[in-house]
Amino acid sequence: MRLLTPTHWQEYQLIDTGNFEKLERFGKYVVARPEPQAVWDKSLSENEWQKMAHATFARAKNTEKNSEKGEWKLKYGVKEPWWIEYAYKSVKLKMKLGFTSFKHVGIFPEQAENWNFIIDFLEKKPLEKPQVLNLFAYTGGASLAAKAMGAEVTHVDSVKQVLTWSRENMEASNLSNIRWICEDALKFVRREVKRGKKYNGIILDPPAYGRGAEGEKWVLEDNINEMLKLCRELLAEKNSFLILNLYSMGFSALIAETLMQSIFKDTFFSYEIGELYLQDLHEKKLPLGVFWRGVR
Template identity: 65%
Template sequence: MQLNVILMTMLLLEPQSWKDYELIDSGNFEKLERFGSYVVARPEPQAVWNKSLSDAEWERMANAYFKKDKGQKSGQDERGTWIKKKGMPEQWVVSYHYQNMALKMRLGLTSFKHVGLFPEQGENWNYINRVVKKMKTPQPKVLNLFAYTGGASIAAKASGADVTHVDSVKQVVTWSRENMELSGLNNIRWIVDDALKFVRREVKRGNKYNGIILDPPAYGRGPDGERWILEDNILELIQCCREMLDPEEGFLVLNLYSMGFSAIIAETLIHQTFGKDINLEMGELYLNDRFDKKLPLGVFCRFTNF
């Protein structure tokens, strides 16, 4: 029997690119993070090891600590309450710099433990910046699906792209607009819609994009109650992306956060749909804490066709 060894590109955020973020410690299903001037502690289901700092140190350092509601199961949408120390604001702003790209993002303490960005995605923002800058197409068209608060959207816009941002939640689209304005940018196209319904229509219209960014959740709901289940819908979504992606000059970034999906699944899906004549990278996005513990935060698969 022949065994094939696949080498995955392991990506780590470069500290000089993300001075406003640090993973301080992780363990016991939690993570301790600094966003700008403030430190927050919140659940992290993949931190299955022990903390390196004591609970007392975590309590001392954290400006806000997320406490799950009783009866909540571990998962991405855990509800709870932030316990804040004096001086901890409900909202604040952080900056991100890479080469000539300068972004600002408003953060906030939400009831679902999130703060408004996924810091490991900084590596993908860098990739988007490099690829858009290399393109010969003037103002390449970029589509960001399941776009959340728009980190990738404003990264693409700051790099010179014409950006369409799609998310099913009106409130986070409004949040994304704030981030665009904070970053001194304008003219992103905002769409509140179910991602799969939107791309089906785009395929029928024959619309093409030079870049497509996908951050699908494991489960989700559209604005009219449409159900999204990753394993049921991802194949159709990727096939629609093949129809929409410019065959001469295009890129695609796929992120998967479900613990049941590996980078090899993403690679197989992409190769079967787009062929093997592409410049593909895949692997895990992760962050190091101060004690050199590597916290995995999703798999990625991304490529250019030029």
């Protein structure tokens, strides 16, 4: 099992973690927000956190400890949106950040390891027009990485505002012609299978729980098996890759490996499995999800 973390992203830094919180720098701003897996003590004092943080997220009253809903408290002069850049090899991406009511800022920095994987794959296996499908695609980091390498990208998310955000990231990165789909991911994949569509790359980053564009219910443990079986039908038999991320405290790397082996058996030339993590400046490692990546 591999443990992977971005090591070269100059505009992002995990400063400290502990007491169910994390302190991070995104470009020009430092933010403090909840992190349910940071069960250890902070290395810096509360006073140091308060001095450093430009924005602090407070959970709404009468919510559970793991709830993500709340509001941000901003220091005077803090403005949004702001922008952050990411570079790897010849690829340079620019992404918009902002403060949402669910503690997110528009980017999951640990996913940069998967962006690098996509770039490396498309660089080594040049195809005239590789087809890449990004499901539960959020603000589109993986979509941008694939598009920057010449892929034809289909970006699927059920939230219109997120698609608008993704489009802004595409334009700021000097890219164009990503195919935007506002729909429930499972419904879209079922239809693509009926059409006989094939993709050279599929990226899945499903939430533990969510709603589709028309209120369709997504529950990870109930739906992931069907979703992956459908993706098996969509994935090209050669010159293709699949990335699965599972950010759910109930899903281990062993569950992910067993699930993938039961569906895909020995159809991948190679695969790897492990955890994505971020390390703070005090050498504490924060786990941020299980990944599985395979290549045909």
